[in-house]
Amino acid sequence: MDSSVNRRSVLKMSGLLVVAFSLAPRFTIASASVVAKPVTPDLVDSYLAIGRDGRITVYSGKVDLGTGLRTALTQIVAEELDVPLGHVTLVQGDTLLTPDQGPSFGSLSIQNGGAQLRRAAATARRALLERAAVKFKTDASTLSIRDGVIVGPNSRELALGSVVGGRMLSLKLDQNAPLKSPADFKLVGKPVRRLDIPDKVTGRFTFMQDFKRPGMLHGRVIRPSGIGATLVSYDESSISAIPGIVKVVRIENFLGVVAKSEWSAIKAARQLSVEWSAWGGLPEQSQIWEHVRHTKILKDDITSNRGDSEAALIGAPRKLAATYDFAIHTHGSIGPSCAVAEFEKGTLTCWTASQATHNLRKQLAAMLGVADESVRCIYVDGAGCYGRNGHEDAAADAVLLARAVGQPVRVQWMRADEHGWDPKGPPTLLDLRAGLDADGKISAWESELFIPSGIAGFVALVGADHAGLNSLGQLSPGGVINDLAIPYAIPNVKTTAHRLESTPFKPSWIRSPGRMQNTFANECFLDEIAAATGADPLELRLQYLHDARGEELLERLAALSNWRQRPKPDRQGEIVTGRGLAYIKYELVRTYVGVVAEVQVNTQSGEIVAKRFQIAHDCGQIINPDGLRNQIEGNVIQTVSRVLKEEVKFDRSMVTSLDWGSYPILTFPEVPEVVMDLIDRPNEVPWGGGEPTAAVVPSAIANAVFDATGVRLRSVPFTPSKVKSALGRA
Amino acid sequence: MPGTQLNVNGKSVSVFVDDPNVPLLYVLRDNLGLHGPRFGCGLGQCGACTVHIDGVAVRSCVMPLSAVRGKVVTLEGLGSEARPHPLQRAFIEEQAVQCGYCINGMIMQSAALLRRTPKPSEDQIRQELAANLCRCGTHLRILRAVMRAAET
Numbered sequence: 001m002d003s004s005v006n007r008r009s010v011l012k013m014s015g016l017l018v019v020a021f022s023l024a025p026r027f028t029i030a031s032a033s034v035v036a037k038p039v040t041p042d043l044v045d046s047y048l049a050i051g052r053d054g055r056i057t058v059y060s061g062k063v064d065l066g067t068g069l070r071t072a073l074t075q076i077v078a079e080e081l082d083v084p085l086g087h088v089t090l091v092q093g094d095t096l097l098t099p100d101q102g103p104s105f106g107s108l109s110i111q112n113g114g115a116q117l118r119r120a121a122a123t124a125r126r127a128l129l130e131r132a133a134v135k136f137k138t139d140a141s142t143l144s145i146r147d148g149v150i151v152g153p154n155s156r157e158l159a160l161g162s163v164v165g166g167r168m169l170s171l172k173l174d175q176n177a178p179l180k181s182p183a184d185f186k187l188v189g190k191p192v193r194r195l196d197i198p199d200k201v202t203g204r205f206t207f208m209q210d211f212k213r214p215g216m217l218h219g220r221v222i223r224p225s226g227i228g229a230t231l232v233s234y235d236e237s238s239i240s241a242i243p244g245i246v247k248v249v250r251i252e253n254f255l256g257v258v259a260k261s262e263w264s265a266i267k268a269a270r271q272l273s274v275e276w277s278a279w280g281g282l283p284e285q286s287q288i289w290e291h292v293r294h295t296k297i298l299k300d301d302i303t304s305n306r307g308d309s310e311a312a313l314i315g316a317p318r319k320l321a322a323t324y325d326f327a328i329h330t331h332g333s334i335g336p337s338c339a340v341a342e343f344e345k346g347t348l349t350c351w352t353a354s355q356a357t358h359n360l361r362k363q364l365a366a367m368l369g370v371a372d373e374s375v376r377c378i379y380v381d382g383a384g385c386y387g388r389n390g391h392e393d394a395a396a397d398a399v400l401l402a403r404a405v406g407q408p409v410r411v412q413w414m415r416a417d418e419h420g421w422d423p424k425g426p427p428t429l430l431d432l433r434a435g436l437d438a439d440g441k442i443s444a445w446e447s448e449l450f451i452p453s454g455i456a457g458f459v460a461l462v463g464a465d466h467a468g469l470n471s472l473g474q475l476s477p478g479g480v481i482n483d484l485a486i487p488y489a490i491p492n493v494k495t496t497a498h499r500l501e502s503t504p505f506k507p508s509w510i511r512s513p514g515r516m517q518n519t520f521a522n523e524c525f526l527d528e529i530a531a532a533t534g535a536d537p538l539e540l541r542l543q544y545l546h547d548a549r550g551e552e553l554l555e556r557l558a559a560l561s562n563w564r565q566r567p568k569p570d571r572q573g574e575i576v577t578g579r580g581l582a583y584i585k586y587e588l589v590r591t592y593v594g595v596v597a598e599v600q601v602n603t604q605s606g607e608i609v610a611k612r613f614q615i616a617h618d619c620g621q622i623i624n625p626d627g628l629r630n631q632i633e634g635n636v637i638q639t640v641s642r643v644l645k646e647e648v649k650f651d652r653s654m655v656t657s658l659d660w661g662s663y664p665i666l667t668f669p670e671v672p673e674v675v676m677d678l679i680d681r682p683n684e685v686p687w688g689g690g691e692p693t694a695a696v697v698p699s700a701i702a703n704a705v706f707d708a709t710g711v712r713l714r715s716v717p718f719t720p721s722k723v724k725s726a727l728g729r730a
Numbered sequence: 731m732p733g734t735q736l737n738v739n740g741k742s743v744s745v746f747v748d749d750p751n752v753p754l755l756y757v758l759r760d761n762l763g764l765h766g767p768r769f770g771c772g773l774g775q776c777g778a779c780t781v782h783i784d785g786v787a788v789r790s791c792v793m794p795l796s797a798v799r800g801k802v803v804t805l806e807g808l809g810s811e812a813r814p815h816p817l818q819r820a821f822i823e824e825q826a827v828q829c830g831y832c833i834n835g836m837i838m839q840s841a842a843l844l845r846r847t848p849k850p851s852e853d854q855i856r857q858e859l860a861a862n863l864c865r866c867g868t869h870l871r872i873l874r875a876v877m878r879a880a881e882t
Contacts, residue, residue: 066829066866193825200830201821201837202814203766203805209831210765243748262760263752266772334770334778334865335831384829384866415771626825630871634828637867660775660863668856671869 037168039099044171046099047120048077050128054148054161056081056088061101062113063093064196065355065385067690068627069109071194075623076114079187080121080180081128082145083160093357093379103356105387105456105509106479107591107688110623114686122177124169131163182621182682189682191626196381208353208382208391209338213408216340217246218262219401220269221411221463222255223421226279226653227505231255238273248272249404254467256397258405266414280652282504289325292429296501298453304485307492312444316435320532324432324521326698326716327647329425330657331510332665335383336418337390341398342408348375350399353382354391359458363392364399367464367471386638387478388459388508390422396461396471416658423459423508424648426452426477430521435492440533442544444492447525449484449518452477452507453499459508475502478509483695484518487585488526488544505648505655511638512691515587516698520716523582523699527706537581537703538563549618550585550592553679557581557594557616560677569707576601577611580703582696591619591692595636597700601708603727606720610640610672610701615693617676620684628689633674635690639697641666647717734795738762739807750796755779757795758804766805766834770863777835777862782808787842805834808841817841820879821872828866835862840876849880 038046039059049057058077064070070090078085091097093104101113126140128150133140136152143152150158182189199205224231231253239245244260245268257272259265283291313319340351348368354360357377365375382391394411402409413421428451435444453475460473481497530540538558545551558564561579569578578601583594598612613636622628645664649657657663702713711726733744738758745761753772758764758781770778772791779791784800809815814822817837827833836859843850843858850858855876864872 066831068828193822194827196830197822197825197827198811200827200833201805201818202809202811203764203834204811205830206765207768207831209768210759261748261756263747263749263756267749332865333831334776334829334863335768336770381829383831386865412769415773415775630825630828630868633870634867637869638865641867659773660771661773665863665865666869667861667863668859668869668873669853671856671873674870 037097039097041099041101041116042173044120044123044173045168047117048124048169050124050160050164050169052161052166054083054087054159056083058088058090058117059098060090060092060113060117061098061358062109063104063355063357063379064381065104066381066383067631068194068624069104070196071192072110072623072627073114073117074195075187075192076118077121079185080118081125083148085187085192087148095357095361095377100358103359103456105355107586107691109688109690110686111590111688114623118179119175119177120173122179123171123174126177127169127171128160128163132158185682188623189621189625189680192624194627206380207335208351208380209335209412211340211351211380212410213340213342216408216410217258217260217405218265219256219258219398219409219411220265220414221397221417222257222269222272222274223417224253224466225276228281229276229279229653232275232277234275235273239268239271242268242271247405249401251400251467254400254463256401258401258409282650282652284652285650288427288504289429291504292427292450292500295450295503297498298501299499301481301497301499302494303481303497304493304495309444309446309492309494312492313433313435313446316443317438318436319433320436320528321431321433322525322528322712322714324430324524324714326428326517326520328427328505329510329642329646330419330648330663331386331389331422332663333383333385333389333418336413336415337394337422338382338410338412339391339395339398340408340410341395341402343402343406346374348399350375350377350395351380352377352391352395353380353385354395355385355388360392360395363458363461363471364395367396367461367469368399368403386511387513388423390418392459393421393462396463400463400467419658419663420655421462424505425510425513426503426505426507428514428517430518432521432525434525434529436529436533442490442529445486445490447484447495447521449481449497450500451480451497451514452503453501455479456509460506475507477503477507478513480514482518482587483515483522483584485588486522487547487550487588488541489546490544504650512694515691515695516639519582519584519695520698520702523696524702524712524714527580527699527703528712531706541583547585550583553592553616553618554583554594556677556679557596557614560616560675561596561614563596571708571710574602574604576603576708578704578706578708580700580705580707582700582703584692584696586692586695590687591617591689593617593692593696595693595696595700597697597704599701599704599708601705601723603709606722606724606727608644608701608705608718608723609670610644612673612675613697613700615674615676616679617689617693618679618681619687619689619692620681621686622678622680623686625678625680628678629676631689632676632693635693636674636697637666637671639694640672640701643698643701643716644718736798737801738764739803747795751794753791754781754793754795754798754802755790758790764804764806768831768834770832775861775863776832777839778832780835780838780862782838782842785842785845787839805837808837815841816879816882817844817876820875820882824871824875824878826868826871826875828868832862832864836864836872840879844880852877
């Protein structure tokens with residue numbers, strides 16, 4: 001498969017072959033020439049290489065996190081160059097070989113990464129035809145490429161590889177290079193099967209967790225008993241009976257063990273007798289929202305401000321106000337974070353499933369106090385990654401242990417490491433207020449968001465923090481103030497993000513960070529306004545949307561869900577059913593999504609069952625419709641899990657929800673049906689699909705629960721006890 | 731130290747371990763190089779490590795080597811790319827993978843179900859997979875794939 005060819009080629013290019021792979025690579029590039037390869041974003045050679053055999057190697061800084069990106073990017077390049085899909089191989093996230101296209105987050109890998117690759121391919125295509133034209137002694141406009149062969153006058157043919165002859169193209173990326181017309185697309189827009197799936201269903205795919213190096217040892221870390229606890233002492237004799245222990249590594253409060261076998265490392269980490277200082281600096285979980293509300297505000301970000309919302313609110317004959325909160329979440333990847341680190345001749349190579357290898361490189365270099373050039377990070381696909389999870393931290397652990405023992409070390413986190421020490425989606429609190437005029441029209445809208453300060457910057461590496469080393473860490477919750485502003489034409493609006501000095505757990509971004517929480521509050525509050533004014537939730541949105549594409553989307557949603565003819569809820573009985581609607585224009589500038597959720601509520605047990613989601617989705621040009629459907633289904637199911645079940649539990653010292661029993665996620669019997677209408681716009685730019693649907697799921701569920709019960713749920717997760725409590729108050 | 735005899739994917743193998751209570755998972759992955767079964771939780775809670783012992787789905791992360799009696803089959807032994815098991819073929823047909831880390835468990839658990847119940851209902855499949863966790867949200871495709879395999 002191309003996926004494993006890809007990894008084999010990466011290994012080959014690293015100049016070090018690995019015994020685990022017995023198949024010969026389908027193509028090779030000598031190490032020396034590889035080192036000379038450019039990675040600057042302005043050159044075609046940074047993104048593409050055309051071999052003598054006509055095969056295309058794509059160098060992508062964006063990586064496939066289990067989303068199908070590898071296949072989609074391969075489609076884009078093969079389409080633009082008119083070569084067969086099988087002639088294109090993707091190298092991902094290797095800091096020595098691939099350009100820094102930014103982390104693979106924010107639903108930007110197709111939108112930005114794909115667009116860059118398409119431009120590179122288009123620039124290359126034009127140059128190939130021009131060079132072929134010289135050979136044919138004709139004009140380039142008379143030439144075309146068919147299945148990787150340049151076809152000229154009188155059906156003369158020239159192999160693509162022979163035009164370039166294995167040399168670099170030495171071209172600037174041209175933003176104006178002519179693009180292929182969507183009308184001629186053969187691969188883009190088609191449900192091409194994912195390249196990685198056959199290997200993944202037969203056990204032949206090499207995940208990060210499977211990756212091995214010659215002479216590799218196994219490391220495990222021993223984390224403090226409390227987030228800020230310090231290491232008092234440890235007793236190596238407590239593990240003396242375990243065979244194969246290579247070293248116990250202590251660097252200040254960083255503690256790890258290295259062993260010859262994985263099982264010995266695991267046993268040693270469990271058995272090592274360690275004393276930590278007492279630490280109890282976390283707030284009481286039951287007081288979390290008071291804690292958030294009273295955390296020091298560093299600054300206010302006003303994300304939208306039009307008219308005079310304050311005066312309009314004062315003057316409004318009718319006012320509404322509500323407070324929404326959204327619990328702390330963990331990433332919860334099924335495969336705990338893993339990395340392999342190896343030092344050779346003063347340089348570090350780190351194999352990692354990080355979504356941001358170029359950033360990780362900088363952080364590891366800072367941690368080691370060396371130049372960035374002394375560190376190479378190479379992406380290897382890991383278990384699903386939905387944001388900045390623990391992969392970077394596992395990398396730091398592996399690096400610190402490998403440095404201490406002078407041999408390659410693999411670290412895989414245990415489940416409790418992952419649940420306990422991955423950076424968390426921060427607790428999010430929102431106050432909303434609206435004013436209605438005498439006609440019931442919305443005259444004012446105000447929101448206040450309480451959210452940690454910072455952007456999607458460097459999240460400090462756990463191991464570095466414990467070792468007292470600088471890893472460039474800052475408070476980095478992600479782009480969490482997006483979608484606090486609203487897409488509706490209300491005359492007086494002010495949306496304010498209070499940026500907090502701290503939050504109980506080191507934050508990071510988890511799928512649709514901030515956008516999900518802000519949209520939860522906005523779309524629930526709009527539903528409250530609809531109920532208060534007797535308006536239909538769909539018609540109310542259409543009334544305030546001045547956006548033809550958004551309106552078309554909502555009409556498609558109405559048709560798909562039969563919204564205008566939907567059954568009226570019957571609020572009597574033990575089990576009641578309701579439907580709720582929500583809408584987003586992602587970050588107000590891209591992908592449109594509308595959703596109708598259908599839920600059942602057991603009014604005795606308080607249990608919510610999500611039955612069905614109907615979705616209209618417009619992300620512009622669709623690269624791979626089946627891949628997009630897969631992503632949208634995942635968005636829905638994962639977010640249903642987050643909304644109905646998930647909440648990190650903690651005491652004053654530490655996370656206490658350290659396994660799947662204490663942090664349950666959605667299971668098969670609870671999974672809803674998902675129906676969707678994909679709006680394909682081949683002539684528009686492609687926007688992202690990895691996140692936007694997630695953002696509308698929480699409010700759609702809450703609005704459906706209101707439809708079913710007449711009760712508002714304003715606190716995620718909607719656990720049975722919260723539902724019962726809300727029903728009791730109704 | 732004498733080796734421990736195992737039958738894995740139809741072959742007799744001898745493995746040398748320093749702890750007879752090492753979970754089967756690490757023997758399969760680290761000693762035998764079989765990467766189908768994966769470490770997810772080490773607690774028997776997620777199913778990523780599922781293998782068959784005499785056709786029954788077991789969690790290899792909590793199965794001590796010393797307790798293994800019977801023939802072990804991993805995802806690699808279920809079928810290959812050239813000769814896929816009907817479930818493997820169905821997972822490809824339905825594109826029932828996102829990251830794929832849990833897929834070993836989904837296929838192995840479902841294979842055990844189909845062995846007992848060749849024509850399960852959707853509800854039976856949901857119940858069978860209730861303790862197999864997927865974080866990407868690929869459940870609907872997995873259900874379709876198992877139903878497709880049951881039809882063949």
